[in-house]
Amino acid sequence: MSREEDRSEFVPKSFTVLGRGYTLLQFRRDALAGMIVGVVALPLSIAFAIASGVAPEKGLITAIIAGFFVSAFGGSRVQIGGPTGAFIVIVYGIVQEHGVSGLTVATLMAGVLLVLLGFLRAGALLRYFPHTLIVGFTTGIAVIIFSTQMNDLFGLGIAQVPADLVAKWSSYAAHAQGFDPLALAVGGGTILVTVLMPRLLPAVPGPLVAIVLATTVVAGFDLPVETIGSRYGHIPTALPSPHFSGVDMATFKALLRPALAIALLGGIESLLSAVVADGSIGGRHRSNMELVAQGGANVLSAVFGGIPATGAIARTATNIKNGGRTPVAGMVHAVVLLLILLVAGQWAALIPMACLAGILVVVAWNMAEVHSFVAVFRTSRYDMAVLLVTFVLTVLVDLVVAIEIGLVLAAFLFMKRMSDSTRFSELGVQDGTGEKLFEAEFSKVPDHVVIYEINGPLFFGAAQTFTETIRKVGDQHRVLILRMRHVPFIDATGLHRLGDIIRTMERRNVRVLLTDVAPEVEASLREAGTLKAGVLFEGIRDALVAAQRNS
Numbered sequence: 001m002s003r004e005e006d007r008s009e010f011v012p013k014s015f016t017v018l019g020r021g022y023t024l025l026q027f028r029r030d031a032l033a034g035m036i037v038g039v040v041a042l043p044l045s046i047a048f049a050i051a052s053g054v055a056p057e058k059g060l061i062t063a064i065i066a067g068f069f070v071s072a073f074g075g076s077r078v079q080i081g082g083p084t085g086a087f088i089v090i091v092y093g094i095v096q097e098h099g100v101s102g103l104t105v106a107t108l109m110a111g112v113l114l115v116l117l118g119f120l121r122a123g124a125l126l127r128y129f130p131h132t133l134i135v136g137f138t139t140g141i142a143v144i145i146f147s148t149q150m151n152d153l154f155g156l157g158i159a160q161v162p163a164d165l166v167a168k169w170s171s172y173a174a175h176a177q178g179f180d181p182l183a184l185a186v187g188g189g190t191i192l193v194t195v196l197m198p199r200l201l202p203a204v205p206g207p208l209v210a211i212v213l214a215t216t217v218v219a220g221f222d223l224p225v226e227t228i229g230s231r232y233g234h235i236p237t238a239l240p241s242p243h244f245s246g247v248d249m250a251t252f253k254a255l256l257r258p259a260l261a262i263a264l265l266g267g268i269e270s271l272l273s274a275v276v277a278d279g280s281i282g283g284r285h286r287s288n289m290e291l292v293a294q295g296g297a298n299v300l301s302a303v304f305g306g307i308p309a310t311g312a313i314a315r316t317a318t319n320i321k322n323g324g325r326t327p328v329a330g331m332v333h334a335v336v337l338l339l340i341l342l343v344a345g346q347w348a349a350l351i352p353m354a355c356l357a358g359i360l361v362v363v364a365w366n367m368a369e370v371h372s373f374v375a376v377f378r379t380s381r382y383d384m385a386v387l388l389v390t391f392v393l394t395v396l397v398d399l400v401v402a403i404e405i406g407l408v409l410a411a412f413l414f415m416k417r418m419s420d421s422t423r424f425s426e427l428g429v430q431d432g433t434g435e436k437l438f439e440a441e442f443s444k445v446p447d448h449v450v451i452y453e454i455n456g457p458l459f460f461g462a463a464q465t466f467t468e469t470i471r472k473v474g475d476q477h478r479v480l481i482l483r484m485r486h487v488p489f490i491d492a493t494g495l496h497r498l499g500d501i502i503r504t505m506e507r508r509n510v511r512v513l514l515t516d517v518a519p520e521v522e523a524s525l526r527e528a529g530t531l532k533a534g535v536l537f538e539g540i541r542d543a544l545v546a547a548q549r550n551s
Contacts, residue, residue, distance in 0.1 A: 010119075010289050012073040014327035026326060033324030034332025036205070037080055037315050041067070041333060042340060043207040044315075044363070046228070046348060047356040048083040049307060051148055052091035054100060056228055056348065057235050057341070058307050059083050064239070064337045066297035066309035071330025074293035075286030076274040080315040080330050081297055085363050086269055087262065087308045089144050089399050094258050096163060102255060105247050108302035109259035114267055114295030123287025126267050132387040133406045134268065135372045140394025140402065142368035145360055152357035153187040155180025155226070165395055182225050183354040186214050190358030205318075207359045214355035215347075228356075229349030237345035239338070242303045261400040262298075262308045270294045270311035280320045314366070382413040415461040422456030424469040448476065449547045451540070453483040460493035467497050473510065479547040480505055483540055485516035495528040502530065513543040 008016065041063050049059030063082035070081030094103045117123075147168055151158050156175045162168050190210040197206030218225050228235065274285040290311075297309050319329050376387045386409055393402035445451065450473055458466060473480055490498070502512045515537045517525070525531045537543040 009121075009286055010292065011286070012289060012293065012327075013075055013077050013286065014072055017077060017326045018328075022326070022328075027328065029323035030326055030329040031332050033319050033322040034329040035336050036203075036322045037319045037324070037329065037333040038336030038340070039208050040205040040318055041080070041082055041312075041315055041337060043211045043351075043356070043359055044312075045083055045337070046351070047360050047363070048085060048088060050228070050232075050353075050356060051085075051088045051145065051360055052083075052307060053095040054091070054103070054307060055232055055235075057345070058305060060337060060341050060345075061239060061304055062301045062306035062309050064334050064341065065304050065306055066301040067337070068331055068334035069297040069300055070270075070293050070309070070311070071327040071334070072293075073289075073296060074327065074330075075289030075291075076277055076311070077283050077285070077326055078277045078281060078316055078319050078324050078329065079270070079274055079285070079290065079311045079327075080319050080333060081270070081294070081309050082312050082315065083307055084269065084310055084312050085145055085360070085367050086138070086141055086265055086310070088148070089141050089394075090258060090261055090265065091307055092148075093163070093398070094255070098251075098255065101245070102251070103307065104244065104302045104305065105251060106255040106259045106262060107298050107306070107308050108244065109252075109255060110262035110266065110308060111295045111298030111300075111302060113259060113263035114291050114298060116295075117263065117267060118288045118291030118293075118295060121288050122267075123271065123291050126264075126271055126287075126291075129268055129407075130383075130386060130410045132376055132383045133390050133403070133410055134272070135369060135376060136387045136390030136406060137394045137399060137402050139368050139370075139373050140391045141399070142364040143395050145367070146364040149357040149360050149364075152226070152353040153184065153361065155183025155354060180225070182223055183352075186218065186223075186225055186352050187354035187358040187361075190214055190355045191361055194359060194362045203322075207362075210359065211351055211355055214352050215350050218352045219350050226353045227349065228351050228353065231353060232349075235345050235348050237342055239341070240305050243305070244303050257400055261403065263295075264403065265399075266294055266298065266308060266310035267291055269313070273311035273313040273316050276313060277316050277320060280317070281325065382417060386410045386413065415459075418457060418459070419461030419465070422454070422458065422462035422465070424466060425453045425455065426450065426469075445544065446479075446548060448478040449481060449544070450474075450477045450479070451481045451483060453486070455486040457489050457491075458484075458487050458494035458498070459489070459491040463493045463497040466494070467501065470501050473505070475508075477510060479511050479513060481513045481515060481540065481543050481547065483515050484518070484521065487518065487521055490521050490524050492528075495524060495530055498525075499528070499530045502532075502535070511547075513537055513546060515540045515543045 045059035045063040046056040049056050067080065067082045070079055074081070091103060094106050144165065147165055150156070150172050151161050156172065156179055158171055158175055162171055193210040193213060194206040197204055197209050217223070218227065270290055271287055274287070274290055277283070278285055294310060301307065301309050373387070376383050386406055389409055390402050390406035393405055452470065456462065470480070505512050512535060514535055516539060517536060522536065537546065
């Protein structure tokens with residue numbers, strides 16, 4: 001990284017973009033895009049909050065506070081921040097176990113963790129999360145979101161829906177005969193409008209049209225359908241004052257794991273969204289600055305009583321599609337939501353719950369990425385294992401557990417595949433084509449010399465196989481040549497096993513010669529004290545000359 005890049009790494013994109021000059025034409029485009037995104041974010045913010053088990057205004061507060069901060073101080077030109085469906089599972093679990101105050105603490109802790117990850121330059125590391133892991137827990141979250149909406153979609157009237165997925169569906173089945181046809185009609189109509197509107201009028205936000213139609217019909221005809229107001233009462237029409245109480249050590253320990261899950265999930269989703277946005281506009285985001293901004297946004301969201309926030313892929317794509325090219329669009333989106341809250345917030349109480357359920361059903365379907373899930377089954381069995389384990393654990397156990405075990409499983413399977421890719425080939429043994437190895441290079445090798453070539457990293461996963469292979473060296477051999485031209489690195493276990501082999505062979509009066517060793521590997525060998533004078537040769541022909549003298 002150059003000095004200039006290093007200095008700009010923690011400079012918000014808004015500072016860079018606006019510092020280069022900002023035209024009135026671009027402001028008009030950004031303002032239009034921001035207004036459209038604000039309108040799109042309105043129903044989603046309310047729906048995500050309610051599905052998370054908190055009051056509807058908390059979703060709006062998060063979109064306003066966190067959304068503005070992410071755009072003003074983030075590392076992407078077009079990122080739109082706010083509440084997303086990915087957090088529903090985590091937030092709902094925290095609220096059920098620790099209450100809204102516990103959620104506030106966890107959100108603030110997650111924000112601090114994200115800031116630390118950014119300043120520690122962990123932005124690049126989060127990109128290495130396996131794709132199968134992300135698809136697994138994302139699809140699992142989508143299934144859970146879908147499952148949580150059946151009570152409102154069908155108007156079942158269940159006062160307390162069980163948290164466990166199996167128990168949830170059992171409860172639905174037990175109350176199936178009491179479903180409300182009106183609620184189902186409102187929810188089903190919402191799904192149809194949300195799905196069809198982008199095809200009929202692409203410029204008009206489907207969820208907003210669905211909410212306006214559903215609310216107008218229900219209020220106009222005074223239909224007996226549950227609304228936000230009938231469940232939650234009056235919706236505040238102003239931002240709350242910043243407030244945060246102290247945290248004791250017991251609460252801190254209890255919420256550390258959920259906070260870590262929020263931070264990891266928020267970091268992954270925001271960077272994925274930024275990468276997708278880069279591909280659409282041909283830009284390049286600053287990943288570490290983005291993490292810092294996401295962290296700061298979550299801290300502020302917690303202080304104002306909001307919920308976790310991250311980069312929203314769908315709203316970011318809407319911003320790009322409508323001409324947004326600078327962070328100004330995201331800031332306008334937050335201002336639009338603030339004006340809606342101040343001027344028309346009270347009308348949100350009239351929105352039917354079945355309508356919000358229909359919107360979230362569509363969100364769950366879009367989030368599931370069925371094509372990506374199915375595509376993994378056409379890859380290796382290792383990828384399938386990570387996908388299915390992560391998916392099942394997300395759905396049936398817990399998202400935090402799913403991420404932890406999924407990561408560990410992915411790491412172990414990666415090491416297994418790496419160790420399988422490391423091959424130990426002996427002189428004269430046929431390869432897959434039927435050709436004998438090395439014969440194209442050497443016309444004759446002394447009978448007392450045996451040559452092995454190591455292809456791949458010599459690390460702990462392959463060390464045991466390496467040891468077992470070399471032990472096959474016969475008593476008639478006096479020299480063992482190990483050709484290491486394709487060994488990119490060697491770890492502590494590989495060094496230990498190689499040292500053991502050299503000592504064992506010495507006791508059998510077999511001399512071990514190493515050739516074609518990469519500089520990095522040679523440095524490791526010297527630091528470990530594995531090399532001795534005369535054991536290392538630049539090329540295999542030099543080693544063969546030395547082996548001849550050993551005859």
